[in-house]
Amino acid sequence: MGPGADGRTPSVDQTHRRPEGATDAEVEAAGTVSEAMEYIERARGRLYDLHQLIGRADILFQQAADQLDQIGRAELAERIRTEVVGINLLHGRWTFQMVEEFDDGFWSTARELDRSVRDELTGGRRHVFEAEMKEASRSRGRRGHEATPEDSN
Template sequence: MVSDSKDHSDQLSDQEREALHQVELGIEHLHRAHGHLVSFHHDTGRAMDHLADAEDHLRQCGYDELADELRDEYLPRGVVTDDTADDTHAGRWSYDLLENYQDVFLADLVDFGEAVTQQVADGLRHAAERKQEFDWKARARRE
């Protein structure tokens, strides 16, 4: 267990520091994945906007059947379809995936990470990096 000092990373066991570090790295990678999911959402939206514009151009060129297919089959479709649904438009759109990731998956794991940090290290974040910083600075003064 840790004391009330501001930086008590040196009072944690190596195993505690490693456990905290692995949880922190996991959460950090989830945040990176979130960024990729935001990019996926934006890129999908931009692509669909281009396809919506293509519908008008196809119609103006006399390709009404292609324009209708784009309008009726592809533009309303979600990025993840529900194979059990009769309606091909029952799929989930990218914003829905993003919101679910943010509000459920990521939020729950961030809360878990904060609880681990609080319980193991009295809320001290980056304990492994703090210990490394201390060790490197101490070594630099000696050599």
């Protein structure tokens, strides 16, 4: 984002200011990588949801098997214990292993690449693209349109 209509560069806070020499295309590319990382973070949250949901279901299946034993339905209880309780969700993996493999592999690699792109294109600054969008969209002087929290004092 270049100078505004008045010839001045918008007053983006220093944390998110475009570094000297960074082009629009570089800032946009860094923003796209950042957006991709946000989707990965959302997916990671869902993976942790899966981990906890399956773990809770496993405990409930164990509880149901105990209840079935108590009412004389040992055959059904045994099927639950042997066919569902403690079974791998994926080949050779419980959900904790899926979470760890994801975190140690893809997620860690993506985070490092996000950081490398930011370091190279925006001097390590995060959300430069979004900060410039905010600056271009806000109505200066209006409550709720402050550039930073400090501006609202």
